[in-house]
Amino acid sequence: MQTVHLQFPLQNHEVIAPGQIVAIGEFDGAHLGHQEVIKRAVQRSSELRLPSAIMTFHPHPRQVLGLDKYAQVLTPLAAKQEMLERLGVDTMYIVNFNESFMRVTPEQFVEQMLIPLQVNTVFVGFDFKFGHKGAGTPDTLCELAKGRFVVEIVRPFHLNSHKVSSTLIRERLQSGDVAGAEALLGRPYSIRGSVVHGEARGRTIGFPTANIGVAEPFVIPANGVYAVEATVRGQKYDGVMNIGLKPTFGTDLLQPTLEAHLFDFSETIYGEPIEVALLAYIRPERKFASIQELIAQISKDADQAKSVLAERKTMQSS
Template structure:
C-alpha cells in the first residue's frame, strides 16, 4: 500500500496520482466493523471496475483540531491505522493535512479542489459523514456537488446487538474496562504500542518482573485494572498479564496510569525494545492491598487466570 500526503488545495492537473480511482473517505479511527464495511465496499467496487481502491483520511484527527479534549487520545494513531488499512487490501491511503485553514474549507471547495482533481470514479462514505466548514456537508450534499462527475455511495450504519458501531462506543467500552466488547467492535484485540522502559524494579523483588511500557503514540488507555495480554517483542508473541493503573499498594498521588506487563516464561532483557501489547480480556479492577504478601498472592491468581484465557484462545484459533 502506498501512502500519499496531501494538502489543500490540490493542483488542477499534473499530479502523479490523477488516474481514476474508487475512494472511501473518513477519519477511520479504530478501523472498526463500521469502517470496514465502508472500506470493503470500496475495495469490492474497485475490483469490479478494475480501478485502484483508495482511502482518504485526515491527520491530525479533525476533532483534535476542533479542540475536543477526548480526541487528544486515539484508538489508532496514524501509523497503526495505516497498518490496518494495508491489511484490508487498500491500494493507496491519502493522508490530508487537517489544519485550521483546511477546517474552514466549504463543502463546495472540498469537492472542486480535492475530489475533482483526484479523478475519483466513485466515493464511498458512511451515513453520518460530514465535511466542510462546521460540518455543513452531508452525504446528500456530496451527491448534489458531484454533478455527475463521480458516483456517491452511502453506506448504512453497522449494528451489533442493536447498537450502532462507532469509535465513540469503543472508547466508552475501553474506559469502563469492557475489553471484550471493544475487541468485538474492532474485530481484533485492542492494541497498544510503545517502548519498554526502566521502572522502579519492584516487580522483580516480589517474583513477578514486569516490562514497563511507555506508549509511543496518544492512545486511548483503557480503565485501570488487570488484563490478560499477548505481547509481540522481537518478532515473538508472548502471553502475559498487565496492570494498568496507579499502583495504590506502593504509591500515593500517582495520576497517570502506568502500564506494567509480566510476561510468562520470558527471561530476556528488553529495555529499549519496541513492543505491541494486545489486550485480550479484563481480569479485575485495580485495588490497594493490605500487605505485599496479599498482593503477591493475587498476582499469582491473576497470572493463572490469564494463562487459562490464553490457552482457551489458542484452542479456539486452532480448532
C-alpha cells in the first residue's frame, strides 16, 4: 500500500489511480463497522478491476475542533496505516485536516478534492459527515456527485444489538471492559510505546516490570490490572499490567503509568519498542495497607492472569 499526503485544494496533483474506488472516513479504531466499509470498497475494486483507496484525515477532525475527549485516539496514524494495509487497500490518502480545511464546504470538497482524484465510486458509512460544521451527509454526497461518480452508503454494523462505533469502544475501554472493546474491534485493543526507566520498585519486590512510555496519543483504558500479551523483539510474552497512579506508594502522579510484568522474561529492554494487547480486566487499582499486602495481591493477579490467558488459548485452539 502506498501512502499519499494531500492538501486542500488539490493543485497540480498527479492522479495516482484514475477510476479508483475510494472509502472515505476517519476510521479511528478500524473497527468492525469501518472494516465493513473498507472491505466492500476493496471487493468492488476487485470486481471492476480498478484500484482501491482509503481517504482519511489527520489529525483527527475532532481534535482540531478542540473536543478534549478526542485528544486521545484508538489508532494513531502509524497503527491505522498498518491495519488498513492488511485489508488489501492499494492507496491511503491522508488529508491534512487543519482550521482552513475545517471551513471547506461540501461542494468544495467534492469539486476540489474528489473530482480531481478522478474517483469512480465512493463508499461511506451511513453516518458520514463532511464539510463545514458537518453540513454534508451521504445524501448530500449523492446529490453533489451529479452522475460523475457512484456513491455507495454502507448501513450500520451491529453486534449483539449494539451499533459498532468508535464512541462505544472508547466507553468500553474507559470502564475497563477490554473484552467488550475487543469484540467491537475484531481484535484485542493494543497500546504501543517504548520501555523507559521507572523507579525500579517492581524489581525490589520480586515482580520486575517494563515501564511503558507512550509517545502517541492512544486512548488509555481505566486504571486497574489487566492480563496482557506483550510483543518485544518480535516475540510474544504473557503478562500482567497495571495502569494507574500507584496509590500504595503515596505518589502524586497526575497521569497513569503503564507497568507490565512479563512472565518468564528477564531480558534488559530499556529503549526497546513494545506493544501490549489488553486481553482481560482483572481488578481495579486500589491502595494497600502495606507493601507485603501489595506483593501478595500481585502474586494473585499474576496467577489469575495466567489462568485467564491459558483458558483463552485453549478456546482459540479448539
